[in-house]
Amino acid sequence: MDIPYDFKLDYLSETISKNNYKRILIQLPNGLKKYYKYIVDYLKKQNPHIEIIVSLSATYGACDIAEEHARRINADLLVHIGHNMYPWYKPRINTVFIEAKYKYSLSTSLLNNLIEYLKEIKCKNVGILSVIQHSHNISELKNFLSINGFNPIVGSPKYNVMVSGQVLGCEYSAAIGIKDKVDCFTIISGGMFHALGVYLATTKRVVKIDPYENRIVDITEKGRRLLMKRYGVLMKATDMKTLGIIDGGKPGQYRPWLVKVLSEKARTKGIKTYIFIADELNKHILRNIDLPEIDAYTIVSCPRLPIDDLYDYEKPVLTPGETLMILTGDMSRYIFPW
Amino acid sequence: MDIPYDFKLDYLSETISKNNYKRILIQLPNGLKKYYKYIVDYLKKQNPHIEIIVSLSATYGACDIAEEHARRINADLLVHIGHNMYPWYKPRINTVFIEAKYKYSLSTSLLNNLIEYLKEIKCKNVGILSVIQHSHNISELKNFLSINGFNPIVGSPKYNVMVSGQVLGCEYSAAIGIKDKVDCFTIISGGMFHALGVYLATTKRVVKIDPYENRIVDITEKGRRLLMKRYGVLMKATDMKTLGIIDGGKPGQYRPWLVKVLSEKARTKGIKTYIFIADELNKHILRNIDLPEIDAYTIVSCPRLPIDDLYDYEKPVLTPGETLMILTGDMSRYIFPW
Incomplete structure (x- = not known):
């Protein structure tokens, strides 16, 4: 193996x-x-x-x-x-x-494809991000970009336990902190999950460097469509009368203070709430508790569950940020991840 | 509602x-x-x-x-x-x-159908069992059978916390205790789950009284086929060289002593073991850890998971009892539920 x-x-x-x-x-x-x-x-x-x-x-x-x-x-x-x-x-x-x-370095063909694309989109000031599996590839990427006349900038997460340039599914301070200094972001990661997160947190151009598929993918258009979809979901919930709030049962996903903020704001708007706790969530679990009287759900455990897993549920399934946008009535800024 | x-x-x-x-x-x-x-x-x-x-x-x-x-x-x-x-x-x-x-009593039509069927199969000494939702229907059934000339016998579970006649998916002492005194069992329950369990635990005729579908169902033939299937599954595992043993992570399903008995018996037979712990189990979870080197799995959390949920998995998935049958080489009696 x-x-x-x-x-x-x-x-x-x-x-x-x-x-x-x-x-x-x-x-x-x-x-x-x-x-x-x-x-x-x-x-x-x-x-x-x-x-x-x-x-x-x-x-x-x-x-x-x-x-x-x-x-x-x-x-x-x-x-x-x-x-x-x-x-x-x-x-x-x-x-x-x-x-x-x-274990492996970024391939020369991948890096060459990248600089060709960065030239094409006129991205000179390049934000560099990665997931933890590839955080050691950041210095390779940074050196290569410098040698080739780009201005690479590695973001610093707000939290000490995270490493330079690192993002999580729900934590993008490394991107947000350098957002105004870069023309675009690059992120070393497989899949779409983290790259889309960078877009939602910054609404800037995001180029994914995928070491598994050995290719670069500009996910900006996908991110834009995703953001529009999220607005679509949350607009469907603006008139809700009853909201189910689902807290996380896993130790690091339990956020009772957030449940409290949301349910108190809901109460002042005349919205009735029911509170749940769940370790795992999917459509089947949600459908099994769904009643005609409940208009929408907010998932407090993880902001990626509504966005990535429950996006096509029959009723609006919201992140805490989206719920706050509805409850405060301020739609001017998309709140993500929290 | x-x-x-x-x-x-x-x-x-x-x-x-x-x-x-x-x-x-x-x-x-x-x-x-x-x-x-x-x-x-x-x-x-x-x-x-x-x-x-x-x-x-x-x-x-x-x-x-x-x-x-x-x-x-x-x-x-x-x-x-x-x-x-x-x-x-x-x-x-x-x-x-x-x-x-x-909330409801057993319907007269259901009871009349039952006594007709009991006469047909010549079951005079009738074992009475139920799940907890229907344990209060037991006395109705008993009286009705007595009045109609049958000899109803309600089994007593070995455990004080259970009520008269009650069975669980993994506990059939109420049935086993009266097995030799009855011609057949009746069980008040929906679904097939508990009725099949009574068959596996006693290999006697079992007639299900289903208050939801308002009908009686003789599940004996289904039980017989299920038992043959279980023998089929366990025979496929008799030559195993490597066994995965999956303990339960839920507090009432954690049985480390049973893992110990099984893995020590396996070791003396030259069978290598890997130990897992799981709260939930299904085909996807099992497939995700399945490797060519593992020949079979034993589920220690619940004996119904191999029988009811994982019966058609690509490799043998065994109950603890079935595993013991293989490890001791004694196939004369099907060990169920434990």
Whole structure:
């Protein structure tokens, strides 16, 4: 099996033997779960007497740590793979974060395609962003752009636990902070998720550098359409009389203060609220509680659930920011991510 | 909205005001979730100052209590609807169980159809079972059978927290205890789930009395086929070299002692094991961790998952009992539910 990520197994192994850890819970995002055997076999070879249990829960970020599973099995270490620490939540269990850095450099063809495209769109001041798996590719990209006469700018996240240029699905301060200094953003990441987030947070041109598909993709038009869709969804909710507010059940997704703000603002507008708590959410779960009397839902756990997963639900499903836009009546600025 | 179940709302309301409870978590099985608004509106009308939050997690039994959600929201009361207390697990949170008794009596046509059918199959000594929603229908059924010349026998569960005649998806002592005294079993329940369980636990004739469809169904042939299928699944696993054992992450489904028994027996047979923990399981979750090197899986959380949900998975998915049959080599008796 080709393993394109660095799971820092020697470091992990040393940590385990040095601290004499005996029971270890391993948690991986769904896309990396298939590497569990490689990791377990390696660690057990180095430390034959440890017990390793693999959590099968999904994890969508460092807001979503399998604390309960670790507590349940009485683990002395939780190995969380695929994310670094979340800015707004620290697990209350002994946790090691293994970022799963991508092993490879950005290809020359990818970089050449990029500068050709940046010239075409006249982007000289280039914002550089990435997800944690590729944060070490940022310096490669920056050097290459400098050598080729561009002015690359790497954004700094507001939060110390995040690394230079890093964005999360719900945290774009690294982009927002340099928004006015750049002509466009580049982001090193697979998929559309983070690149679209950069657009929603900045409404600037965003060029995705995809190391998996080895191509660059300008997602600006997709972002623009997405933003229009979001306005469409929230306009459908402006007359709501009853709102379901769904808080997150996972430890890093529980935001009771936000539920309070929203439900109190709703009350002053004569909108009735029902409050829910959910670990996972999808159309089936929502449909199963949906009643004719409820006009719209707000998801407080994660602003990406309404945008990426529940965008075509039969009723408006809103982010907290969109809900605030409706409740305050101020539509001038699209509030994202929070 | 027609509410066919008794949610004991006056009792709940009194309990809440008497104890001055302020924050309440309500948990309902998916089939009853649609009644949340009726319940919340009623309780809030009686106690306007309480906060009620509805858990959107599925619950498949009293093994599956939303303790974590209750703890997260700092609830002073968890109202669990649809089940009574589980014999092997007591929530470590202040919990009220509301069984959700079915409001209606068994119809005369249903009872008449039943005695006609019992005569036809020459079942004179009739075992009576039910799920908790219908346990109060047991006495109606018993009286009717007595008057009509049958010998009805209501089984007693081994566990005090269960009521007379009650079975669970994983607990059939009420049936097993009277197995040799009855010619057939009757069970008052909707769906096939519990009736099939009675067959697997006793391999006797089982007649389901379904108050929802208002008909009686002899499920014996279905049960026989199901049992053959289970033998088919487990025979495919007899040569396994590597076994994945999946423990339950929910508090009442966590069975580490069973994982230990199975993995130690596996080791003595030269079978390698990998241990997992999961709250929810389905084909997608299993496929996402499935590797060519793993030959079979054992689900420790709930014996119904392999039988009812994962029966057509590409590889054998076994109950703990089936796994023991393979590991001991004793196929003479089908071990169910544990």
